[in-house]
Amino acid sequence: MSSFRKNSLFKDLSEEQIAFIEKKVIRKKFGEGEIIISENSVGSSMYLLISGEIMIEKELVPVIEGFKANPEDKKVIKIDDSMNYFFGEMSLFDPALKRTASIAAITNVEVAELTDTEFDRIITERKDIGVIILKNIGLKLSRLLDNSNVELSKMITAFTLSLKL
Numbered sequence: 001m002s003s004f005r006k007n008s009l010f011k012d013l014s015e016e017q018i019a020f021i022e023k024k025v026i027r028k029k030f031g032e033g034e035i036i037i038s039e040n041s042v043g044s045s046m047y048l049l050i051s052g053e054i055m056i057e058k059e060l061v062p063v064i065e066g067f068k069a070n071p072e073d074k075k076v077i078k079i080d081d082s083m084n085y086f087f088g089e090m091s092l093f094d095p096a097l098k099r100t101a102s103i104a105a106i107t108n109v110e111v112a113e114l115t116d117t118e119f120d121r122i123i124t125e126r127k128d129i130g131v132i133i134l135k136n137i138g139l140k141l142s143r144l145l146d147n148s149n150v151e152l153s154k155m156i157t158a159f160t161l162s163l164k165l
Contacts, residue, residue, distance in 0.1 A: 052109030
């Protein structure tokens, strides 16, 4: 599976190591418009986008009973298979954590699902692979945290300026 070779989750893994992981994943297909992950749900697996295009949708306001969100109250990002994207990785560490965004198929989509059980087996059976994957997940989370900090700073600045008007 050439898409595995290109995925940042598998950066620095050998062909043999990637082949080992390929045996641990489940391929799944989703049709146009199907929901892959729902925001605020819980899960126990992560996904690698193999083919197709997905939409990541994140609520920008907290869910309040009786509040009806408008389309502008959401952040939407489109991702296609050329970006070698993986998502849902936090559920591998704590299945009680809620999903932070909804992900839906824009086109027909194929993903590779890695469950928390198989992830634990990889880490136990092949520490050489586990260390690299954990490092790559850590890199992604560090970048997301950095981007979130920048966005939060912008929002605080805008809010502060609006109070001075």
